[in-house]
Every structure is written in structure tokens, then in C-alpha cells.
Amino acid sequence: MSELLKEKLGYDKTFDCVQCGYCLPACPTYETMEKETHSPRGRINLVKMVAEGKATVEDLKEPIEKCLGCMACTTVCPTNVQYGAIFEGAKEVIDEEDAKSKPRKLVEDFFFQSFFPSSKWMKSLGNATWIYQSSGLQKVSRRFGLTKRAPLHIHEFEAALPSMPSPKKRKDRASRYVRKRPAAAKVGFFTGCIMDSVFFESNQNTMELLLRSGAEVVFPEEQTCCGALHAHSGKIDTSIELAKQNIVAFEEEGFDYIVNNAGGCGARMIEYDALFKSGTEWHARALRFVSKVKDISEVLVEMDGLVFEKELQRTxxxxxxxxxxxxxxVENEPLELIRQIPGLTLKELDRPEFCCGSAGVYNIVNYEDAMDILDVKMKDVCGKNPAGVVTSNPGCLLQMKLGIEREGLSREIDSVHLVDLLMEAEPKPK
Known part of the structure; x- marks a missing residue:
């Protein structure tokens, strides 16, 4: 077997796994699928076998494709196995094998090279959805069941979408905001692809929370997709190019923080340094970038500039x-912010670490498996009898809305992003 293949698969890293099994109870797919090959240690063993020529890439494909990439296994691993690097390496090798299929390659090239990295495409998606919602087409479509004919269970996800802002509101957003001088901090805001397209209002609320905390907020115009979907689909080279573009976009103004409000985006950006060889210029630039990447909850807690005045009497x-x-x-900061809201009762899940099954586009390409995982999550949620489910990522938000719909509880429970809940509580500067 070629040394290049071994390097791509992270063969050397597989030896850190001692097959102890600590990862098994933490893995959602092992719990719902009940197969050793669908556990972290099983997948690592398959990667090792492929690298040694004892198994084929085709043998590896289905177990890797079924992995959520939730990284829950890494939190319990006693030997600190670099599962994320092994997982992405396997994805890259599988993607290279699949690229031999020309029709699939053409479709993937459009989505990964043109669609997700393009702010114009993202704005167009949001504007098209606004037209669909505001023109009455959505009501007609639902009345006659037209969306049910769409592929990939699109009708279920469409029902979970929030109301879109008008194209004018998107266009009117400036690239720089400040309320007082001197500002307590200078923040570069990473808007994200899906967040800015589908959850524009949540982005606006994120900015408003930062402003009320005393920050100056800047939207670097040259920023692009974080590259998470690309990396998780095996398109490592494209992911690296996107990382470079973001590093350049955010390094010019000397920000105190680079803030995101999407867990998946933040997780990708905080690992940009791992994309470049140690000692190179790009590695040094990536390290400076990574040192400033923060989730919105971290920054709000650190700045400690808000007091919430409106009581929210619900659980x-x-x-x-x-x-x-x-x-x-980041575990405690979102909970700390939620607890600051007067009147609100927080009931924590029994298994908060268990994935909801969204995982990027996992719930679209592996719908049935994602629903099995979601059912486990919803059992935990329903056991708390809440009026709302607070999330910190767009995929989780849509997935929880879908879970609530599947349980027939849409009139009793809502799903909301953390920043939207905080804004509802009418935060004021201290």
C-alpha cells in the first residue's frame, strides 16, 4: 500500500487507539445502529486495515459515511486519539474514489466550489425563500402537498425554516457598527453561510448583543465559508483555500475577538492551524487567527456588559x-447566560452530550439514521416538559424544530437560538 495513502488516512495516528471501548457509550451511531463497524474504534480499525491493504476503500465507505463527526468520542478517549484527523483523512480518500463518477463530481463541484463559498448565492437563497414565504407560494404549496413530492424529505425541513427578512433589509446592513467611543472591544463577526442566509435575524441579534455590551462590530466583506462542510466531505484542499481567505479577511484590522454563533463554524475555524505545516508562514498566521476565535456566549460572558430586564416565565x-x-x-457559558434571564427555569438534559443527528448535512443524506438519533434526543427533551429548546447552532436549531414537529408538539414547544432568547429578555448595558 502506498505511503501517500497511509499519510492521507492518518495511519500513524491509528496506533494511538488501544481498542479499549471507552468510546462506545459516547457514540450515537453505535447506540442506534449496534454495529462495531459503526463505532469510533471500529472505524479506526477499518482505516488501519485499508492502509495495510487488508480491506478496500469500499469497505470503509459506509461506516465512515454513517459517522456524525460529532467528536463525542474524543471527550472520553483516555489516549487522546486524533479521531477528527483520521475521520477527515478517510473522507478525503473516499471522496477521491467517488470523484471517478463524473455526474456526481459535477454536482458536488457546484455545491462545494460555487454555492457554499459564495455570499451572492447565499443571499439569493435567502431572498428566494423570502419570496416563497411572502408571496403566498408557501401556503399554496402546503395546502396541496406540493413540497411532499420534493426529494430528500425537503418538505419536513422547509416547515422548520424561520421567516426570512426582505432583500432590502439584507442590503441595508452596514459592514461596521459602533455605539460608543472608546469601544470596550473590537469584534470581527463571522456571519457564516447558512446563518446569514437562513438565520439572518439571529445574526442581527448577535450583533446587537455585542453592541449593547460595548463592542465595535465589523463584518469583513471578504470573509467566506468556514470550510467545515468541505472538510467533512473529504474536500481538504478546498477547505484549506477557504481558511486562507478567512485568515486574510480578518487579520487586517487587529480584532480583539473573531466571533461566531454557529458551533460547527467555530469548531472548524478554531482548528485552522492544523491545516498548515508547523513553522510555515500560514501556520503562524492561522495561530494568530485561532487565538481570537470565540463563540458569542464566551464573549458575552467575558465582557459582562449586559443585564436582562424582562422576565420570561417559562421552562x-x-x-x-x-x-x-x-x-x-464551550459548555458553561451558554448555561450561565440562560440562568441570568429573570423568571426563566432551566432544566438540563440527562444526556446533553448526545448528538441531535443534524451534523451538517447528515440529516439530509442519512435521513433515516438521523431520525433514529433524533428520537433518542427527543425522548430526553420531552422528559423535561419544556416550553422551549435553546440551541447554539443552525443545524441543531432546524433539527430540534423537526423533532418537535415529529412529536406533534409544535404548539407546546419551540426551538430558539441562544442569541434570540437573550434578545427577547430585553438586555440593557450595565
Missing amino acids: VTYQPSCHLRNVQK
Whole structure:
């Protein structure tokens, strides 16, 4: 077997796994699928076998494709196995094999090279959805069941989408905001692809929270997709190019923080340094970038500039983003902010570490498996009898809305991003 293949698969890293099994109870797919090959240690063993020529890439494909990439296994691993690097290496090798299929390659090239990195495409998606919602087409489509004919269970996800802002509101957003001088901190805001396209209002609320905390907020115009979807699909080279573009976009103004409000995006950006060889210029630039990357909850707690004045008399639970918790290592800050809201009762989940099944586009390409995982999560949620589920990632937000719909509880429970809940509580500067 070629040394290049071994290097791509992270063969040397597989020896850190001692097959102890500590990862098994932490792995959602092992719990729902009950197969050794669908556990972290099983996948690592398969990677090792492929690298040694004892198994084929085709043998590896299905177990790797079924992995959520939630990184829960890394939080319990006693030998600190670099599962993320092994996982992405396997994805890269599988992607190279699949690229031999020309029709699939053409479709993937459009989405990964043109669609997700393009702010124009993202704005167009948001504007098209606004037209669909505001023109009455959505009501007609639902009345006659037209969306049910769409592929990939699109009708279920469409029902979970929030109301879109008008194209004018998107266009009117400036690239720089400040309320007082001197500002307590200078923040570069990473808007994200899906967040800015589908959850524009949540981005606006994020900015408003930062402003009320005393920060100056800047939207670097040259920023692009974080590259998470590309990396998790094996398109490592494209992911590296996107990382470079973001590093350049954010390094010019000397920001105190580079803030995101999407757990998956933040998890990718906080690992940009791992994309470049140690000692190179790009590695040094990536390290400076990474040192400033923060989730919105971290910054709000650190700045401590808000007091919440409106009582919210209801019970909520918190569904943490896997990548926020397991990769960014942010656990307490969202809970601390939720507890600051007067009148609000927080009931924590029994298994907050268990993935909701969103995982980027996992719930689209592996729908049935994602729903099995979601059912486990919803059992935990329903046991708390909340009026709301607070999340910290767009994929989690849509997935929880879908879970609530599947349980027939849309009139009793809502799903909301943390920043939207905080704004509802009418924060004021201290």
C-alpha cells in the first residue's frame, strides 16, 4: 500500500487507539445502529486495515459515511486519539474514489466550489425563500402537498425554516457598527453561510448583543465559508483555500475577538492551524487567527456588559452543539447566560452530550439514521416538559424544530437560538 495513502488516512495516528471501548457509550451511531463497524474504534480499525491493504476503500465507505463527526468520542478517549484527523483523512480518500463518477463530481463541484463559498448565492437563497414565504407560494404549496413530492424529505425541513427578512433589509446592513467611543472591544463577526442566509435575524441579534455590551462590530466583506462542510466531505484542499481567505479577511484590522454563533463554524475555524505545516508562514498566521476565535456566549460572558430586564416565565432546556461542546470546549457559558434571564427555569438534559443527528448535512443524506438519533434526543427533551429548546447552532436549531414537529408538539414547544432568547429578555448595558 502506498505511503501517500497511509499519510492521507492518518495511519500513524491509528496506533494511538488501544481498542479499549471507552468510546462506545459516547457514540450515537453505535447506540442506534449496534454495529462495531459503526463505532469510533471500529472505524479506526477499518482505516488501519485499508492502509495495510487488508480491506478496500469500499469497505470503509459506509461506516465512515454513517459517522456524525460529532467528536463525542474524543471527550472520553483516555489516549487522546486524533479521531477528527483520521475521520477527515478517510473522507478525503473516499471522496477521491467517488470523484471517478463524473455526474456526481459535477454536482458536488457546484455545491462545494460555487454555492457554499459564495455570499451572492447565499443571499439569493435567502431572498428566494423570502419570496416563497411572502408571496403566498408557501401556503399554496402546503395546502396541496406540493413540497411532499420534493426529494430528500425537503418538505419536513422547509416547515422548520424561520421567516426570512426582505432583500432590502439584507442590503441595508452596514459592514461596521459602533455605539460608543472608546469601544470596550473590537469584534470581527463571522456571519457564516447558512446563518446569514437562513438565520439572518439571529445574526442581527448577535450583533446587537455585542453592541449593547460595548463592542465595535465589523463584518469583513471578504470573509467566506468556514470550510467545515468541505472538510467533512473529504474536500481538504478546498477547505484549506477557504481558511486562507478567512485568515486574510480578518487579520487586517487587529480584532480583539473573531466571533461566531454557529458551533460547527467555530469548531472548524478554531482548528485552522492544523491545516498548515508547523513553522510555515500560514501556520503562524492561522495561530494568530485561532487565538481570537470565540463563540458569542464566551464573549458575552467575558465582557459582562449586559443585564436582562424582562422576565420570561417559562421552562426551557438547552441542547448544546456537539462541535461547540466537544471541539470548542464551550459548555458553561451558554448555561450561565440562560440562568441570568429573570423568571426563566432551566432544566438540563440527562444526556446533553448526545448528538441531535443534524451534523451538517447528515440529516439530509442519512435521513433515516438521523431520525433514529433524533428520537433518542427527543425522548430526553420531552422528559423535561419544556416550553422551549435553546440551541447554539443552525443545524441543531432546524433539527430540534423537526423533532418537535415529529412529536406533534409544535404548539407546546419551540426551538430558539441562544442569541434570540437573550434578545427577547430585553438586555440593557450595565
